[in-house]
Amino acid sequence: MPQLDDRTEPHSELADGVSAQVPTTDEVQIKTPENIGGMGHRKKRKEDPRFLQGKGNYVDDVKLPGMLYMDIVRSPYAHAKINKIDASAALEMDGVLAVITGEDLKAAGDLHWMPTLMSDTQMVLPIDKVVYYAQEVCAVIATSRYIAADAIEQVFVDYEPLDAVVDPFEAMKDKVIVRDDKDKKTNHIWHWEAGDKAATDAVFNDATTVVKEKFYIPRIHVSSIETCGMVANYNKVREHMQIYMTSQAPHAHRTVFALVSGIPEHKIQIISPDIGGGFGGKVPVYPGYVICAVASLVTGKPVKWIEDRSENLQADSFARDYHIEAEMAADKEGRITGLRVKTLSDCGAADAAANPSKFPAGLYSICTGSYDMKAAHVEVDGVYTTKPPGGVAYRCSFRVTEAVHMVERMTDIMAHDLGVDPADYRLKNFIRPDQFPYKSPTGWEYDSGNYEAALNKAMDMIDYRGLRKEQAEKRAKGELMGIGISSFTEVVGAGPSKDYDILGIKMFDSAEIRIHPTGKAMARFGTKSQGQGHETTYAQIIAEELGLPADDIEVEEGDTDTAPYGLGTYASRSTPTAPRPTASGPTRAVLPQLRARPPQWPRGRSGPRRRRSPRTC
Amino acid sequence: MSEHEVTLTVNGESVTRSVEARMLLVHFIREDLSLTGTHIGCDTTSCGACTVLVNGKPVKSCTVFAVQAEGAEVETIESVAAGGVLHPLQEGFWEKHGLQCGYCTPGMIMTAKEFLVRNPNPTEDEIRRGISGNLCRCTGYNKIVEAIQYAAEKLQADAGGE
Amino acid sequence: MPVIPGAFDYHSPRSLDEALSLLQQHAGEAKILAGGQSLLRYVEERGDHLAIGAMTREHALEDSSVVRNSYSLLHDTALVIADPLVRNQATVGGNIAHADPANDHPATMLAYDATLVTKGPKGERTIAIDDFFTGLFENAMSDDEILTEIRIPKPAANSGGAYTKFERKVGDYAISAAAVQLRLDGDTVAAARIGLTNVSAVPMRAQGAEAELVGKSLSDAVIEAAGKAAAAECDPSPDLRGGVDYKRDITRVMVKRSIQQAVARAKGGK
Ligand SMILES: Cc1cc2nc3c(=O)[nH]c(=O)nc-3n(C[C@H](O)[C@H](O)[C@H](O)COP(=O)(O)OP(=O)(O)OC[C@H]3O[C@@H](n4cnc5c(N)ncnc54)[C@H](O)[C@@H]3O)c2cc1C
Ligand code: FES
Numbered sequence A: 001m002p003q004l005d006d007r008t009e010p011h012s013e014l015a016d017g018v019s020a021q022v023p024t025t026d027e028v029q030i031k032t033p034e035n036i037g038g039m040g041h042r043k044k045r046k047e048d049p050r051f052l053q054g055k056g057n058y059v060d061d062v063k064l065p066g067m068l069y070m071d072i073v074r075s076p077y078a079h080a081k082i083n084k085i086d087a088s089a090a091l092e093m094d095g096v097l098a099v100i101t102g103e104d105l106k107a108a109g110d111l112h113w114m115p116t117l118m119s120d121t122q123m124v125l126p127i128d129k130v131v132y133y134a135q136e137v138c139a140v141i142a143t144s145r146y147i148a149a150d151a152i153e154q155v156f157v158d159y160e161p162l163d164a165v166v167d168p169f170e171a172m173k174d175k176v177i178v179r180d181d182k183d184k185k186t187n188h189i190w191h192w193e194a195g196d197k198a199a200t201d202a203v204f205n206d207a208t209t210v211v212k213e214k215f216y217i218p219r220i221h222v223s224s225i226e227t228c229g230m231v232a233n234y235n236k237v238r239e240h241m242q243i244y245m246t247s248q249a250p251h252a253h254r255t256v257f258a259l260v261s262g263i264p265e266h267k268i269q270i271i272s273p274d275i276g277g278g279f280g281g282k283v284p285v286y287p288g289y290v291i292c293a294v295a296s297l298v299t300g301k302p303v304k305w306i307e308d309r310s311e312n313l314q315a316d317s318f319a320r321d322y323h324i325e326a327e328m329a330a331d332k333e334g335r336i337t338g339l340r341v342k343t344l345s346d347c348g349a350a351d352a353a354a355n356p357s358k359f360p361a362g363l364y365s366i367c368t369g370s371y372d373m374k375a376a377h378v379e380v381d382g383v384y385t386t387k388p389p390g391g392v393a394y395r396c397s398f399r400v401t402e403a404v405h406m407v408e409r410m411t412d413i414m415a416h417d418l419g420v421d422p423a424d425y426r427l428k429n430f431i432r433p434d435q436f437p438y439k440s441p442t443g444w445e446y447d448s449g450n451y452e453a454a455l456n457k458a459m460d461m462i463d464y465r466g467l468r469k470e471q472a473e474k475r476a477k478g479e480l481m482g483i484g485i486s487s488f489t490e491v492v493g494a495g496p497s498k499d500y501d502i503l504g505i506k507m508f509d510s511a512e513i514r515i516h517p518t519g520k521a522m523a524r525f526g527t528k529s530q531g532q533g534h535e536t537t538y539a540q541i542i543a544e545e546l547g548l549p550a551d552d553i554e555v556e557e558g559d560t561d562t563a564p565y566g567l568g569t570y571a572s573r574s575t576p577t578a579p580r581p582t583a584s585g586p587t588r589a590v591l592p593q594l595r596a597r598p599p600q601w602p603r604g605r606s607g608p609r610r611r612r613s614p615r616t617c
Numbered sequence B: 001m002s003e004h005e006v007t008l009t010v011n012g013e014s015v016t017r018s019v020e021a022r023m024l025l026v027h028f029i030r031e032d033l034s035l036t037g038t039h040i041g042c043d044t045t046s047c048g049a050c051t052v053l054v055n056g057k058p059v060k061s062c063t064v065f066a067v068q069a070e071g072a073e074v075e076t077i078e079s080v081a082a083g084g085v086l087h088p089l090q091e092g093f094w095e096k097h098g099l100q101c102g103y104c105t106p107g108m109i110m111t112a113k114e115f116l117v118r119n120p121n122p123t124e125d126e127i128r129r130g131i132s133g134n135l136c137r138c139t140g141y142n143k144i145v146e147a148i149q150y151a152a153e154k155l156q157a158d159a160g161g162e
Numbered sequence C: 001m002p003v004i005p006g007a008f009d010y011h012s013p014r015s016l017d018e019a020l021s022l023l024q025q026h027a028g029e030a031k032i033l034a035g036g037q038s039l040l041r042y043v044e045e046r047g048d049h050l051a052i053g054a055m056t057r058e059h060a061l062e063d064s065s066v067v068r069n070s071y072s073l074l075h076d077t078a079l080v081i082a083d084p085l086v087r088n089q090a091t092v093g094g095n096i097a098h099a100d101p102a103n104d105h106p107a108t109m110l111a112y113d114a115t116l117v118t119k120g121p122k123g124e125r126t127i128a129i130d131d132f133f134t135g136l137f138e139n140a141m142s143d144d145e146i147l148t149e150i151r152i153p154k155p156a157a158n159s160g161g162a163y164t165k166f167e168r169k170v171g172d173y174a175i176s177a178a179a180v181q182l183r184l185d186g187d188t189v190a191a192a193r194i195g196l197t198n199v200s201a202v203p204m205r206a207q208g209a210e211a212e213l214v215g216k217s218l219s220d221a222v223i224e225a226a227g228k229a230a231a232a233e234c235d236p237s238p239d240l241r242g243g244v245d246y247k248r249d250i251t252r253v254m255v256k257r258s259i260q261q262a263v264a265r266a267k268g269g270k
């Protein structure tokens, strides 16, 4: 179990040299002239002209010569034994080239299972049984989308339904075992805790007020408007796999593919073209991707797989699904003293969370939030159910939404119990500016902050006291009006390798900048925009750092053959991590030389139009 | 299964192709004509990413068979920037940050284009109703509404100036 | 892949008779695909009724001035069916012929006491809307018949109607919706018909609620009683849109709101 205590080293390599004093908006100065267009300049996005004219290039837009299409047969049961898969009728259809089953993947080198990022395993295609509704059962490869869709109707699977278990509390009773492939016949996957149990119990013993609440933060789907998909293109002669895929983390996916398939990593190229929204849902490696790659290996042809919306909602990774029981303690002055949390994490049929941290419950232990308290103790248990596997960070860092929702709700309940205004109660309990750097009771180090100033500013902006008056007047008339307050302390920018890791790679990002002789630049990154506008933001940051005009900098991401290694885009990490190397000394050193001696046409010639023969230039 | 010859006009050019009866117009546009600016986001006629104009009216091209478009005039996002000059809507989306990933954008623009022909001076509420058949997962709509307002003003000003 | 339709053959008839003979040729196998052509596409007042060609697209109802001015219940309905893009393609006849209790037109046509005109090998016949919906997705037409026209009686003086729909989001089917068409005689309700959407397996009239209104002098209590009667007589199923009690209560509120609006319009002459 990872240890959260003993955090003496600096929290972040990246934090080195970053001033603890965060300037407020009014203090930010634009440092570059208009023609450079560095940070703070209003710029229209560089990527937009292509999107506005229908010239984006998304995975389903990729068309390769001789391309085949894949469609997937999915389980109509949440839990069932597979007796037989009869694909003979499908195989007889014109245009159907292959039907790939779990047995085929097994024969191809035990590819029917794959590792997850959480050191668990997940089925690519089943051999014995299915463990969630819409699970991939086998795949049809055909010469067109339409034929593939027809052919999956002609695959007959003999299922023997088993009891499903969709409630994690029920699953904890181990009456139905989801993963009988495991040695231990239990649905319990892991137990994890953070903070100091004894100290927390002591604080609760001494408390004047204790409030309790249960929450269920339901399973949700991120539902990016583009679904997931892939075009895999294996070249037998070069023994090279080229893959276009909807990937928020192309390099990490390349590594995963190398580990799963045995194709050497330098023989795999992943291209993540324009992505139609990710929201965390394009971080996991789904079975469909692996089957599609195998299909190309087997047929030696490019194979396209584009899941449709129903498949995307039914089988892809989810976010949340946390069952939380929380208690908060306060002393006789009403000051928060402690937090005690027990949580059941419904992982579905595998722990396949797209979790970049070293902790099974991600950054959930950030749950003491913005409040100063003496002690806290958080326990989380992961459990299997017969539901699609996953766990993604939907629009936040991993498990932060759950943590924030819980602590903010508990703070509201406590304020309500004590009869105190919830804003005043927050102001009273915030970590004070003079406490930074602050070490939280669950072990996180907060480098800087001024929460009181931030909340006061927000309250002034909405005239909070005025709104409370209005509310009181309305309530007196029988009208209802609600005011909600929430404060938010998140760990972003995954991040420092002390706390973050994927597959032992550690978390980092790289940038490569090429400055051409004419002073124009090409910058490549290991992150991958899904709409965040990196092409513009990064160009502005580089402009700021190097003094080159932002318009003269082409930013490129997503092709593992050309971009330097990086861990991708999620968890609010890209802008804080990726462009930082652009400020490096060596890059800066090149520029003065270029400026001093820009390339020129030889004297006596006025430009390329007068050129007589190629040799003269 | 039956093959049918269809002839229709797409972005001003007449095209004739032999298609299966069940071929969806969106696949015809994307695959047969390689006009990939029209997108697919769902299988329930819900998202509007596939919106094109058929005889001037915006429809969800995932719910029209190509054979049903026989003889029709179809316009897709690729035709909107006439002569390479951005349409005021495209300008508006760019200027007002009406897009992030850009996947819904072609459909939004096609819907808004016809909407502004019918209602050149819309209220915010009318715009919101006008685009209620198009989903965007990224922007949260406010910026899209502003983009359409920008275009309405620009188009009005251009019309007034003539 | 649900997005990909199964294979079928396609014929594009140029006349109603050609369509009918195709239906006969492929008896039981053929389905009409609405919205492909310009046959049967009109909205106009003819004598004592409004005639709507079965292939009329929904947006034509939105745009029609006669509908806007004299058929408020229908205009209300047209504005809340699906979303503006779907309304550019979907047809009035397809909406009714589908006999889906979640569709909005069935309730509206029940409230209007509409008549449906069909044509088949044996010629033309009319079907009263009360006799049209025979089951979930089932109607009184035979396989070789085509719905050609919908006739809505021209509302008498002092009539008003309204459609109120409660939906999770624009473009969704109703959690519950109520169509009300009534006629006043001073403050007394001389006639009333109420149709309900998506709270029964077969599109239904709320006859109990109608009975609470007809012959009564209007008051808040009478309107409330009608709402309650509708809540009691509907038969919703629990689903993603809510449980049974919730749907009944929404029905009560929708019926009340539609009555109030219909009364206001009757008084204002719409
Ligand atoms: C996203 C979405 C949301 C929707 N929301 C709503 C809503 O909120 N409210 C609502 O009321 N509707 C809603 N609908 C339904 C829509 O309004 C149409 O009624 C429906 O899609 C039928 O379309 P169509 O007219 O093209 O008929 P089709 O799909 O072509 O036909 C429907 C059925 O009727 C038969 N049929 C069609 N015309 C005739 C005819 N003339 N004679 C005999 N049989 C015929 C067909 O064979 C078929 O069985 C929604 C649809 C979508 C896609
Ligand atoms: S793809 Fe056509 S509406 Fe979603």
Ligand code: FES
Pocket (backbone or CB within 6 Å): A225, A276, A277, A531, B098, B099, B100, B101, B102, B103, B104, B105, B135, B136, B137, B138, B139
């Ligand atoms: S910009 Fe991404 S869905 Fe609209």
